[in-house]
Amino acid sequence: MTEFDAVLFDAGGVLLLPNPETTGPLVAPFGGSTRTADLERAHFAGAHAMDHARAEGEDSDWQAYARAFLRATGAQIEGQEKSAADAFIDGFNHTLWQHPMPSAAPTLQSLADRGVPIGIVSNAEGQVEGDLARFGICGVDTPGVARVACVVDSHVVGVRKPDPAIFLHAFDALGVPASPRIAYVGDTVFFDVRSATAAGLTPLLHDPYGMHEADPHPSGPHRVLSRLGDLLDLV
CATH class of the missing domain: 1.10.150 (DNA polymerase; domain 1)
Incomplete structure (x- = not known):
């Protein structure tokens, strides 16, 4: 299941x-x-x-x-x-965020090929949709890349994480309500885990080097995703 x-x-x-x-x-x-x-x-x-x-x-x-x-x-x-x-x-x-994670494109493409609804929700400066398409990772309507329902850029929508209201735009695009059966993958506890939890989602902390493993007092409950490809076993 x-x-x-x-x-x-x-x-x-x-x-x-x-x-x-x-x-x-x-x-x-x-x-x-x-x-x-x-x-x-x-x-x-x-x-x-x-x-x-x-x-x-x-x-x-x-x-x-x-x-x-x-x-x-x-x-x-x-x-x-x-x-x-x-x-x-x-x-x-913000112009520095131009080095794709090697596993990003294949993971998103595998999810898209399975028909899993996917989207992007990011604090950014208006550039993230173009960057993701240019580096072949995903796009809302870009040929040859994984199709996503939305790219929610905080600069464009006027709200930033950790404010959970940023996710409302994604729910509208996906056509579904907030639910723990929607995962949100981020790399920080303060901005990502916190906001996703408040929005009613299940946060997955992307921690490929185990940086958070030794934390004696995690800032709230969350699960760790060591590799993006591990998502394929969860959907």
Whole structure:
């Protein structure tokens, strides 16, 4: 018996990652590794640190992300944490999310081929629908890629996670009400797990490197998805 009737996805940290061609030069001045695999992993270290910063009441979550990203690449920033993070953030913006997760396109295509309703709900700056289509991951009406019911971009609809109201646009597109039988795959607890839970969905935390495994006090109940392909066993 299947667990889910439909699947919604975040974009950043699930389908797209920061482009190593841009993040590499941001970490290199501090001695960080510019290997693609290390830079991919560093995003998840940053997302994990962002969650902890939010849980501890810090507003500077991107500072936490930047410090953790740098350290995960082996960058030496002791004694200059803030200035190093500031330099990283200065070069980091929404145009960086242009490195597809290798498993993204085949997983979404497999779901679409099975007739599983799928959609995207992402905090973004108006670019995410075009990026997903351009990199061959999915589209609402794009030939040759997995078809999705919607790409909900926070900039376009005017509401951002963790506000659960952003999901209302996806429910309208899918033609179904909120339900625990709709999964939402995201890479943060604060923005994704929290909002999906509040919206009545089942959150699945995309954590391919096990960053959250050692957390003694998770910020709410959630399940972990180690590989996007594992979704195919749930629908």
